[in-house]
């Protein structure tokens with residue numbers, strides 16, 4: 001199921017002039033290989049939220065070749081830091097190359113391995129944590145995020161509508177995991193959550209306590 005009607009998606013896509021030449025190159029690379037980057041609509045959303053919050057420190061769980069991280073790197077400004085975690089070294093190396101090409105290497109730190117094992121070894125606090133790891137691990141993410149995210153910070157997760165599979169009467173393991181994180185977030189006394197139905201659904205949760 002398309003979350004956004006394709007005609008509306010096309011309209012939105014036409015509005016998005018490339019924000020940066022390196023980002024445009026990353027989009028071409030991602031689309032040509034069918035790599036699931038968040039794309040320019042979500043990219044603009046996370047950039048706006050990061051800028052509005054004055055975020056200086058961002059952590060990503062599951063960074064791919066650095067497309068969403070690059071949007072955050074633009075938003076945090078000089079002296080800001082985006083910490084990427086990615087279990088493929090090949091993707092991590094490609095992310096480093098793109099950050100270098102865009103002149104943003106000094107805003108970038110990357111750890112190769114399982115994000116859920118790396119994150120607890122990092123020192124917080126972070127202003128934003130963006131989650132895009134393997135979906136079956138989603139129910140474990142919130143416990144990892146809590147000690148690292150400051151009150152007033154944002155936790156965001158991609159694929160929270162999972163091509164509409166969240167409506168399934170017989171959800172598979174990935175969908176059940178997404179539904180579990182959704183329930184955790186909406187019931188959490190220390191987060192206030194919404195899901196923006198952009199692309200594949202992105203949740204935005206404010207850490208309130």
Ligand SMILES: C[S@@+](CC[C@H](N)C(=O)[O-])C[C@H]1O[C@@H](n2cnc3c(N)ncnc32)[C@H](O)[C@@H]1O
Pocket residue numbers: 036037038039061062063064065066067068069085086087088091113114115116132133134137
């Ligand atoms: C959907 S892609 C991320 C795309 C990225 N957010 C973007 O829009 O540019 C998910 C990435 O997370 C990585 N990944 C999945 N599960 C992971 C985990 N548990 N720890 C670290 N990386 C993981 C995959 O190798 C993949 O590159």
